[in-house]
Amino acid sequence: MITQAWVRMMAGYNAEMNRRLYAAAARVEDAERRRDRGAFFGSIDATLNHLLWADAMWMSRFAGWPKPPAMKEGLRMYPDFAALAAARAEMDASLIAWAEALDPAWLHGDLTWFSGAVQQDMTRPRDLLVSHMFNHQTHHRGQVHAMLTAAGERTGDTDLWLLAEV
Numbered sequence: 001m002i003t004q005a006w007v008r009m010m011a012g013y014n015a016e017m018n019r020r021l022y023a024a025a026a027r028v029e030d031a032e033r034r035r036d037r038g039a040f041f042g043s044i045d046a047t048l049n050h051l052l053w054a055d056a057m058w059m060s061r062f063a064g065w066p067k068p069p070a071m072k073e074g075l076r077m078y079p080d081f082a083a084l085a086a087a088r089a090e091m092d093a094s095l096i097a098w099a100e101a102l103d104p105a106w107l108h109g110d111l112t113w114f115s116g117a118v119q120q121d122m123t124r125p126r127d128l129l130v131s132h133m134f135n136h137q138t139h140h141r142g143q144v145h146a147m148l149t150a151a152g153e154r155t156g157d158t159d160l161w162l163l164a165e166v
Contacts, residue, residue, distance in 0.1 A: 002127045004104045009164050010134040011099040015092035022085045024153040039143045046075045051140050058133040061113045
């Protein structure tokens with residue numbers, strides 16, 4: 001079972017990794033960021049948009065934040081990279097604030113929501129879903145990291161144990 005301290009650690013790690021990825025992505029030409037590179041969502045931009053969309057979707061369920069558009073539209077939520085980067089920084093600050101204020105007891109309950117992915121109501125433990133949100137971020141950030149590396153950019157260390165404040 002996860003704890004509030006784990007959620008805070010992951011929110012901080014998420015923010016730091018996003019700062020590193022966005023700094024590297026900013027050094028890539030717009031056309032190159034939008035180029036289909038064979039990843040699940042195709043391009044660096046589409047994958048970064050998807051990550052922001054997914055965080056917004058989970059937080060709409062966890063904390064009542066505004067619900068984002070449908071997933072397909074989420075790949076183009078922010079066609080302008082500067083606006084995307086600003087929205088990501090705002091999301092990361094909000095995730096950190098949410099983690100800081102999180103009631104540890106909330107993690108022990110279940111969440112019921114309608115899943116558009118499977119088109120039915122779902123109920124799962126909140127701690128599992130919060131873990132999934134952070135795991136999902138790590139998964140797709142890995143894809144972005146690979147695309148940026150292929151584009152000749154570097155993000156620096158990505159290991160949690162090197163970056164987490166303990």
